[in-house]
Amino acid sequence: MSLAAALADELLPCTGTLRRAPFATPTVPARRGEIETVIALRHAGSKRLRLHWETQGDAGLPAVVVLGGISATRHVASNHLDSEAGWWECQVGAGLALDPAKLHIIGIDWVGADGDLDAPIDTADQAEAVAAVLDALGIARLHAFVGCSYGAMVGLAFAARHGLRLERLVAISGAHKPHPFASAWRGLQRKIVALGQLQCAEDHGLSLARQLAMLSYRTPEEFAERFDAPVALEGQRVRSASDDYLEACGLRYTQRWSATAFLRLSESIDLHNVDPAQINTPTTVIAVAEDRLVPLAELRALSEQIAAPCQLQLLNSLYGHDAFLKETDTFDALLRASISGDKQ
């Protein structure tokens, strides 16, 4: 099976009824840039780092930072600088909840994403990087910080450290600390990468680690629907019905990411630890009941412990932790409700 065929579902991310133009009209400004700054990393001392950002929407509009999972980038959605689909293509665009005609949308590349920084990073470091980018862009205060998965953890760290710079936080499928079982899964992913590295098969190990990560992002219910075929014997070996799909996910990941970036960002999730009592920003926590990586109980505890008013929005999805990448219509409605405010 070809990579495209195995990933057919993944390559058509906008599965809801909402549609957007393939990329925004040139009348919506988009900008890209990078800054060089020194950040005192919590576990690795002060480092001079290059931070890469991309924005859409007029700089005078209410500013919203939008950050995704560890494999997301500053390219949130297609725009006239880059017509390629962004990681949240279905949620950011004309007429959608995150509309660059009404909001100044800001994305960044994660510290460590380029694979050059081989040192422990944590979410507090990422929050400092966001603050440094906002300084460079001249933004004193955000209308909202919308974070999904790792982005939600960074949002919580930002709210705890820079609460005065933030009006509201939307934390989607990310908690204040890692769950020990999820840490076990990630620890194993890193050991699989290390096995590959030991043996000069870095991409092979990285692909298998990504495949294991995919199994933590998705649900048995989805696999039961998609891959309910008898296993096949190829020669004298058994292949599972989902092998093509998972291998395509692994390959696509290794084409874009280095082992160092994966290892350091994976570790960063396990180093994440924010005290919700330090968060004085009004927050919406969005939880998916089927999420096996971030159990509902953790997000319930988070929403109860945040010092400011906090609303827990619970939804069901076959896609578990990855719901934010798949449930387009639901998230559009949730985002509209969560980020609306006097300024919009």
Place this chain on the structure above:
Amino acid sequence: MSLAAALADELLPCTGTLRRAPFATPTVPARRGEIETVIALRHAGSKRLRLHWETQGDAGLPAVVVLGGISATRHVASNHLDSEAGWWECQVGAGLALDPAKLHIIGIDWVGADGDLDAPIDTADQAEAVAAVLDALGIARLHAFVGCSYGAMVGLAFAARHGLRLERLVAISGAHKPHPFASAWRGLQRKIVALGQLQCAEDHGLSLARQLAMLSYRTPEEFAERFDAPVALEGQRVRSASDDYLEACGLRYTQRWSATAFLRLSESIDLHNVDPAQINTPTTVIAVAEDRLVPLAELRALSEQIAAPCQLQLLNSLYGHDAFLKETDTFDALLRASISGDKQ
């Protein structure tokens, strides 16, 4: 941390209130033997195989086959031939539900367990091996077949193929077919072994595969209780709180099992497929609500589709799929209820 320390909990399997003598008195007979026979393997043609068996209890007592997971052996419990603890040490012994003073307990090593047979095996092949051992022992009909996990799948295959030789089946945490998500986990485990083999690091890959298997056997709830410590930085690397435990599990596995045995038995689970309508044996299906490898819905479907009377016993356990190795008291009671009969 030492291997023994990391596995402290695992090395003391009898955690219930029930206790048994370290090994049965010599007045309870125990026997061991092997037979050589030709079995027509479903996917690999006819093969001459050596089958290893061990029994406890007088040969005139009602016969009960007792089989465990893919890492279980013919040594079900300590006896005067072998004082080492067996894989079900807490359920088989004087005064327990499976009492060799009252029952003739029969265990076998799985076809493929010795690592010599490098060909696809399935549960129907294992059922034929059980039948061949019963022939050699002169047992026409079993009082009961008690199977846990893989043993339950083999029990279902045996009941479908040799129903006239079986009075009752107790199928614990094993269904009539693999779940696609569990097949995905196993497929990934096999690919991790293959990565190790490619690179002359077979035991390393096998250890990581076993660690992934452990994560499918256990539950987030157990890990949340056992490993709720902050992650540690060792040098510049993050280790998860459960890493010592999982690595000890992996090491112990590689000390006992070969990669070939693991691969072929893992595949065998994915090749397993029994039509419940072909089962005319009264059956007790025991399901654990927290089992992530064999979802409750599968066991419910199984119990509804078996042609003979079938009772579904549902329990809750922090140990998920591994409950049968941990919930000693509960299983003693369930086994008493399930295997009692006129002959006992």
